[in-house]
Amino acid sequence: MxxxxxxxxxxxxxxxxxxxxxxxxxxxxxxxxxxxxxxxxxxxxxxxxxxxxxxxxxxxxxxxxxxxSKDELLDLMVDEVYGELPPPSEPSGEDWRAALRSIAHRLRDAAHRHEWFIDLLGGRPHVRGPNALAFLEESLAALDRTADFTDVADVMRAVRTFTAYVTGAIRAEVGEARAERATGLALAQWQRASVPYLRRMLATGRYPTVEKVITHDGEEPDADTTFEAGLGAVLDGIAHAFAR
Missing domain, CATH: 1.10.10.60 (Homeodomain-like)
Structure with missing residues (x-):
């Protein structure tokens, strides 16, 4: 090519x-x-x-x-990480949700092994190498081979929606990990350090919904639970908007 x-x-x-x-x-x-x-x-x-x-x-x-060039080197690095992704543990057949879940978690695991990887996805124009093309093929085929999706345009829109959530969620997780390393503070510690400032700001009455969320008495879910909950919501949305 x-x-x-x-x-x-x-x-x-x-x-x-x-x-x-x-x-x-x-x-x-x-x-x-x-x-x-x-x-x-x-x-x-x-x-x-x-x-x-x-x-x-x-x-x-x-x-x-x-x-x-360095751009070529970055393309090769990205493709190498795609090549590290293990194959699906078992054929998903018509279960497109299970297939996309598997893809999402394998990509997330790779991005946590190589934090720079998520920065290069969508952050710059790049040419898809053979491993990246294989990953794209798997993502598209997960929907296209099922009876639920009969329009290739819907398949493309669904995969874009899925990819936007997965990469965005991973980027947020990686950013939080970097911030923790840079400051030496875990998220909970940073939040506690911000309490005096937040109390002053909330006392103005300008942020009632923020106050409602911050003062909500509930256990904060861990990263795995949060990622899975968001992924489930996105898959539900794809089923509603694009599946037959």
């Missing part, structure tokens, strides 16, 4: 340079693994072709024979 916008071959279609064992053997897979290692350890700010080359003990210019 070629990128028809400029006539250049995409990275997945471009052959790698001949192997040179000295001074350091390189390959796209080694480059991507090193980049993922840097991102996992120190975030996306730690990823550049120069830093990846240093991690591999190679000259930066050698990497350009394998990846033409």
């Amino acid at each position: 070629r990128d028809d916008s400029d006539g250049n071959e995409l990275v997945w279609d471009r052959p790698e340079p001949p192997t040179r064992p000295a001074p350091t053997a390189l390959s796209r897979s080694r480059i991507v693994a090193a980049a993922i290692g840097l991102a996992d350890a120190d975030g996306m700010d730690a990823v550049s072709l120069r830093k990846v080359a240093a991690a591999l003990d190679a000259g930066p210019m050698r990497l350009y024979g394998y990846v033409a």
